[in-house]
Amino acid sequence: MPAPHASPSPAPAAPRRVDIAIAGGGLGGLSLALALRHGLGAQARILVADPHFARGPALGDTRASAIAAGARRLLETLGVWPQVAAEAQPMLTMEITDSRLGDVARPAFLSFDGEIRSRDDATPGEPFAHMVPNAALQAALTQAAEAAGIAMVNAGVTALESAGRSARLTLDDGAAVAAELVCACDGGRSRLRSMAGIGTVGWPYGQSGIVLTVGHERDHEGKAIEHFLPAGPFAVLPLTGRRCSIVWTESTAAARRLLELPPVLFHDELEQRFGLALGAIEVLDTPRAFPLGFQMARRFVGERLALVGDAAHTIHPIAGQGLNMGLRDVAALAEAVTDAGRLGLDLGGVEVLERYQRWRRFDTLTMGVATDGLNRLFSNRSDVLRLLRDVGLGVVERLPRLKDAFIRDAAGVGGQAPKLLRGQAL
Numbered sequence: 001m002p003a004p005h006a007s008p009s010p011a012p013a014a015p016r017r018v019d020i021a022i023a024g025g026g027l028g029g030l031s032l033a034l035a036l037r038h039g040l041g042a043q044a045r046i047l048v049a050d051p052h053f054a055r056g057p058a059l060g061d062t063r064a065s066a067i068a069a070g071a072r073r074l075l076e077t078l079g080v081w082p083q084v085a086a087e088a089q090p091m092l093t094m095e096i097t098d099s100r101l102g103d104v105a106r107p108a109f110l111s112f113d114g115e116i117r118s119r120d121d122a123t124p125g126e127p128f129a130h131m132v133p134n135a136a137l138q139a140a141l142t143q144a145a146e147a148a149g150i151a152m153v154n155a156g157v158t159a160l161e162s163a164g165r166s167a168r169l170t171l172d173d174g175a176a177v178a179a180e181l182v183c184a185c186d187g188g189r190s191r192l193r194s195m196a197g198i199g200t201v202g203w204p205y206g207q208s209g210i211v212l213t214v215g216h217e218r219d220h221e222g223k224a225i226e227h228f229l230p231a232g233p234f235a236v237l238p239l240t241g242r243r244c245s246i247v248w249t250e251s252t253a254a255a256r257r258l259l260e261l262p263p264v265l266f267h268d269e270l271e272q273r274f275g276l277a278l279g280a281i282e283v284l285d286t287p288r289a290f291p292l293g294f295q296m297a298r299r300f301v302g303e304r305l306a307l308v309g310d311a312a313h314t315i316h317p318i319a320g321q322g323l324n325m326g327l328r329d330v331a332a333l334a335e336a337v338t339d340a341g342r343l344g345l346d347l348g349g350v351e352v353l354e355r356y357q358r359w360r361r362f363d364t365l366t367m368g369v370a371t372d373g374l375n376r377l378f379s380n381r382s383d384v385l386r387l388l389r390d391v392g393l394g395v396v397e398r399l400p401r402l403k404d405a406f407i408r409d410a411a412g413v414g415g416q417a418p419k420l421l422r423g424q425a426l
């Protein structure tokens with residue numbers, strides 16, 4: 001019990017008022033901040049909080065992402081693409097094989113040229129994807145957000161409450177922020193999603209993706225290779241120069257053992273899978289393993305809250321679609337919020353949130369189920385399944401229109417794509 005003459009504790013500081021607060025300044029959060037700035041204009045107050053801003057959230061990330069055509073159009077419309085274009089390697093062809101490691105030749109059972117062919121939305125010769133290093137994209141987004149006057153706060157969100165016309169965030173530096181709309185872009189283990197009581201469905205794959213960059217003697221000519229091995233896919237993804245990014249899936253225990261090998265033995269294992277078609281190879285950075293799983297939030301929205309990117313869904317990287325799905329969320333949410341803003345409606349109101357959820361949930365579920373199915377179909381030793389998938393994919397190989405449809409889907413430009421994915425301003 002306080003002494004009668006004790007001075008009262010200081011009243012909590014008034015919260016900083018913004019229109020939209022974004023928790024998480026990774027690739028998803030910063031893209032969203034820029035898309036909202038683009039749609040709502042210079043007067044909108046947008047704040048992004050991330051505890052890792054001081055060191056740059058993805059600047060130590062040695063991964064590279066396949067940025068599909070739709071996502072590239074979004075980055076172009078937001079003025080970010082020119083900053084990464086010099087480091088973006090177009091995927092000109094893609095080969096898929098499930099040969100065994102000991103096979104002398106590794107024939108492709110499915111091959112694509114990487115160009116989108118579409119009657120409705122054609123940009124002749126547009127590659128369906130480019131490989132872009134995550135660190136380069138993070139640096140370009142950070143620079144663009146600073147230039148656009150987005151408030152970037154180096155702090156994590158520790159509490160979320162909704163109070164009538166605004167939601168209130170508490171940051172780990174003790175500051176409070178009040179916003180009409182809060183966007184959770186805080187990744188697969190989203191704290192905001194838990195604080196809002198939104199559950200998830202999902203399962204771990206018991207697999208990890210080992211990521212590393214390889215240098216090689218001969219040109220890759222823009223060819224990506226997905227080699228399905230019993231433990232999971234071994235993907236060779238072309239980077240600029242004579243370099244490739246590798247995503248090598250193994251059981252989590254095997255991945256750990258591989259990373260503990262002396263460099264010379266690791267190199268042997270790598271060479272067995274990579275082959276010598278591009279000449280001698282060299283490991284250019286420190287290999288890292290990422291545990292893989294499938295997870296989908298039961299709802300993508302809460303009271304004055306939208307979940308975006310990995311906070312809403314994480315999928316297997318087998319098709320290189322995780323970030324692309326996050327950028328589709330960004331495009332859809334920014335469009336819904338911008339339309340509401342123009343009509344003077346509540347930016348965090350139920351109409352905006354429901355429109356966003358309707359737009360994104362089905363597409364996300366379809367992609368999640370497709371990548372989950374692909375992983376199960378390929379990551380096994382069953383000869384029966386091997387035969388079935390070879391026959392199935394052999395059929396696809398002979399149907400050019402079906403192949404074009406797959407490419408359009410992977411490029412993210414078909415169907416009800418939001419404006420930014422079609423390269424249109426909001």
Ligand SMILES: Cc1cc2nc3c(=O)[nH]c(=O)nc-3n(C[C@H](O)[C@H](O)[C@H](O)COP(=O)(O)OP(=O)(O)OC[C@H]3O[C@@H](n4cnc5c(N)ncnc54)[C@H](O)[C@@H]3O)c2cc1C
Pocket residue numbers: 023024025026027028029049050051052057058063064065066067155156157158185186187188191192209211247290308309310311317319320321322323324325326
């Ligand atoms: C091996 C591998 C390869 C991949 N390859 C591809 C690919 O080729 N193409 C593709 O499209 N996708 C790919 N992905 C998926 C892609 O990397 C992710 O989907 C994407 O990085 C998610 O971005 P995000 O911004 O949603 O989340 P994150 O990158 O996880 O960012 C979350 C941010 O939130 C911050 N944060 C955390 N907690 C808080 C808090 N309490 N308050 C505030 N901030 C917080 C973190 O510091 C972080 O900066 C791959 C994934 C893996 C594992």
